[in-house]
Amino acid sequence: MPDDARRIAETAARVSYGRLLAGLVAWSRDIAGAEDALSEAFIAALTTWQERGVPADPDAWLLTAARNRIRNSYRHQGVRDDAAREIERRHEALSRPSPEPVPDERLKLLFVCAHPAIDPAIRTPLMLQTVLGLDAVRIGSAFLVAPPTMGQRLVRAKAKIRDAGLRFTVPTGEDLPERLGDVLNAVYAAFGTGWDTQPGAATGAQDLTAEALYLGRLLVDLMPEEPEPRGLLALMLYCEARRNARRDPAGRFVPLNRQDPSQWSRDMIVEAEGLLTSACRSGQFGRFQSEAAIQSVHVQRPVTGRTHHAALKVLYDLLATHAPGIGTLTSRAAAVLDAGDPDRAMTLLDDIMSPGTESYQPYWVTRAHTLLALQRPDDARSALQTAIGLTEDEAVRLYLIETGRTWPDPS
Amino acid sequence: MQYILLFTEPETEFARRNDPEHAGEYWGGWNAYIGALAQAGVIVNGDGLQPPHMATTVRVRDGRRMVQDGPFADTKEQLGGYFVIEVPDLDTALEWAARSPSASCGSVEVRPVLPPMTAPTT
Numbered sequence: 001m002p003d004d005a006r007r008i009a010e011t012a013a014r015v016s017y018g019r020l021l022a023g024l025v026a027w028s029r030d031i032a033g034a035e036d037a038l039s040e041a042f043i044a045a046l047t048t049w050q051e052r053g054v055p056a057d058p059d060a061w062l063l064t065a066a067r068n069r070i071r072n073s074y075r076h077q078g079v080r081d082d083a084a085r086e087i088e089r090r091h092e093a094l095s096r097p098s099p100e101p102v103p104d105e106r107l108k109l110l111f112v113c114a115h116p117a118i119d120p121a122i123r124t125p126l127m128l129q130t131v132l133g134l135d136a137v138r139i140g141s142a143f144l145v146a147p148p149t150m151g152q153r154l155v156r157a158k159a160k161i162r163d164a165g166l167r168f169t170v171p172t173g174e175d176l177p178e179r180l181g182d183v184l185n186a187v188y189a190a191f192g193t194g195w196d197t198q199p200g201a202a203t204g205a206q207d208l209t210a211e212a213l214y215l216g217r218l219l220v221d222l223m224p225e226e227p228e229p230r231g232l233l234a235l236m237l238y239c240e241a242r243r244n245a246r247r248d249p250a251g252r253f254v255p256l257n258r259q260d261p262s263q264w265s266r267d268m269i270v271e272a273e274g275l276l277t278s279a280c281r282s283g284q285f286g287r288f289q290s291e292a293a294i295q296s297v298h299v300q301r302p303v304t305g306r307t308h309h310a311a312l313k314v315l316y317d318l319l320a321t322h323a324p325g326i327g328t329l330t331s332r333a334a335a336v337l338d339a340g341d342p343d344r345a346m347t348l349l350d351d352i353m354s355p356g357t358e359s360y361q362p363y364w365v366t367r368a369h370t371l372l373a374l375q376r377p378d379d380a381r382s383a384l385q386t387a388i389g390l391t392e393d394e395a396v397r398l399y400l401i402e403t404g405r406t407w408p409d410p411s
Numbered sequence: 412m413q414y415i416l417l418f419t420e421p422e423t424e425f426a427r428r429n430d431p432e433h434a435g436e437y438w439g440g441w442n443a444y445i446g447a448l449a450q451a452g453v454i455v456n457g458d459g460l461q462p463p464h465m466a467t468t469v470r471v472r473d474g475r476r477m478v479q480d481g482p483f484a485d486t487k488e489q490l491g492g493y494f495v496i497e498v499p500d501l502d503t504a505l506e507w508a509a510r511s512p513s514a515s516c517g518s519v520e521v522r523p524v525l526p527p528m529t530a531p532t533t
Contacts, residue, residue: 116505117501117505163523164501164522164523165412165414165499165500165501165523166500166501166502167499167500167501167502167503
């Protein structure tokens with residue numbers, strides 16, 4: 001029985017953490033205070049539930065316990081100013097017994113974490129900590145930041161949300177597309193921490209792809225009418241489906257066009273296709289839908305036996321018009337090169353040359369291949385050297401060095 | 412909550428204040444903006460300021476008073492005025508900041524005002 005209580009408390013902690021925290025923050029506006037109160041409530045639950053049995057509604061029990069702690073802490077500090085009185089008033093209103101279940105406020109929490117007044121670099125960590133309950137050690141290791149530093153940044157961001165009075169709502173009307181874009185970018189950034197991690201690597205396994213997929217699914221559930229969350233989830237699933245195919249059994253890097261499709265996850269691809277199809281019914285353009293559609297074209301290769309270059313060109317042109325980042329523009333040039341037009345690819349690459357491309361590895365890989373196709377092997381080799389120098393992933397570096405060996409000797 | 416909106420403008424914008432060709436447009440923009448703030452009933456207080464070259468900066472170091480002609484920092488954008496407004500949240504304050512003429516040519520810093528100090532209760 002005691003073990004049972006412990007198990008139920010732990011399950012509640014995992015499943016309900018974000019919901020409970022969002023519910024508390026919705027009326028206190030104080031994330032750090034709500035986190036402290038909630039963790040104290042979980043500790044209290046472990047002892048109380050073991051002694052007196054598990055309550056009928058564990059979430060409601062935890063919420064009440066946490067609310068009482070927040071109220072006590074305000075009393076302890078002394079209710080001095082209007083803000084504290086206002087919180088007290090809201091609390092009284094909310095603590096009356098209510099037959100309604102606790103509303104899910106996690107969407108508001110996601111939007112406040114990705115608020116434009118919050119530093120973009122801390123938005124993803126903030127979401128991971130508040131909605132999923134990850135600690136600063138885990139988040140810091142995924143973002144290559146020392147845990148104490150990550151902890152301080154999180155504390156500062158939470159203080160800003162509370163003290164600068166950020167609005168805790170889901171934006172509507174013309175604000176929504178941009179604000180939703182910020183939320184989706186922050187979720188995608190969590191996914192990005194895992195993309196460069198070698199599969200099966202012993203030490204680099206601290207990536208956050210599972211967490212990003214969880215947040216992606218949550219957004220689809222909470223905003224079923226919006227197409228872009230579906231686009232993002234589809235994009236992440238297409239990429240995740242190919243995770244294991246990116247290395248051969250010896251750990252060597254395998255580029256997309258040489259991957260063995262039998263290594264791709266069929267289930268994830270099917271789910272991604274379904275999401276993308278339902279997203280496109282809205283008829284609204286979106287960056288993530290376009291990126292997912294590009295992935296969809298790539299996974300058709302094993303079915304049709306070839307890559308549909310014309311479709312890729314249309315999609316990249318669309319994406320380049322609406323979201324012209326260097327990643328998109330570089331990929332577009334690569335698609336043009338693959339379609340057999342190195343002259344046009346070179347023009348595109350020259351057009352986007354900027355301080356941002358100087359240290360952008362994919363740009364130099366694409367440039368090297370384009371120069372080779374234009375029969376300029378010396379320039380190609382020099383661009384490839386730059387690409388190799390910018391590569392972080394050991395397997396990719398070895399692959400690029402190997403690629404260079406197959407090229408014609410310098411004249 | 413109370414927020415201060417600090418309006419900063421580039422040199423060119425200050426110059427328009429007394430330029431016969433542009434002064435009407437400049438002051439017209441500000442008057443309309445301040446009128447909208449007043450109509451919404453959000454103004455706690457606020458003023459426009461004389462141009463940066465009228466500023467004098469004072470520092471006291473090691474008991475010595477140092478007075479310097481000009482604003483505290485030589486930057487491209489300088490403080491041109493401020494308003495303290497009473498609105499429910501930062502998002503509303505940012506909406507008001509974005510409507511000001513200086514948001515389009517300079518910038519607006521928005522900061523929550525510290526609540527009044529209270530005497531220790533112990």
